[in-house]
Amino acid sequence: MQIVLVNLLHTPGVEFAAVVGHSSGEIAAAYAAGFLSATDAVRVAYYRGFHAHLAGNKAKAIFDEEKRFARLLKVDTAYHSHHMLPCGDAYLASIRVAGVTVGPGNPACAWYSSVIPGQSAPM
Numbered sequence: 001m002q003i004v005l006v007n008l009l010h011t012p013g014v015e016f017a018a019v020v021g022h023s024s025g026e027i028a029a030a031y032a033a034g035f036l037s038a039t040d041a042v043r044v045a046y047y048r049g050f051h052a053h054l055a056g057n058k059a060k061a062i063f064d065e066e067k068r069f070a071r072l073l074k075v076d077t078a079y080h081s082h083h084m085l086p087c088g089d090a091y092l093a094s095i096r097v098a099g100v101t102v103g104p105g106n107p108a109c110a111w112y113s114s115v116i117p118g119q120s121a122p123m
Contacts (some may be wrong), residue, residue: 002024002025002027002028002031003028003031003038003041003042005028006028006031006032007038015108015109016032016033016106016109017108017109017110018109018110018111018112019032019033019109019110019111019112020111020112020113020114021113021114022114023114024045024048025114026113026114026115027041027044027045027048028041029111029112029113030044030111032109032111033105033106033109033110033111034103034104034105034106034109035102035103035104035105035111036100036102036103037101037103040098040100040101043095043098043100044095044100047091047094047095047098048091050094051087051090051091051094052084052087052091058086060072
């Protein structure tokens, strides 16, 4: 949906001077700033959800096993927690196998990350 919105804004000639995103919005911001193609942005988003879903189902079981209090949130996945670290390597491997490439970006569009302080470029 976010890719379509960016494309719709480009149709009448709207150009971005700066973009920022949070969570999955970081992917759309990278696309809007020219670092990812639409195809690669979809791939990155797909594998993020695929691998995060696997990590999210493990956290509650670990706390139960450790007899630590845990309450399930009314969300599918705890994206913004350290529980995502175990799926990071698999996520990156999937992105590499899919052939995702990072472009040079649009020099006229600054990308600001809500994760990395200051003006950013994807790693």
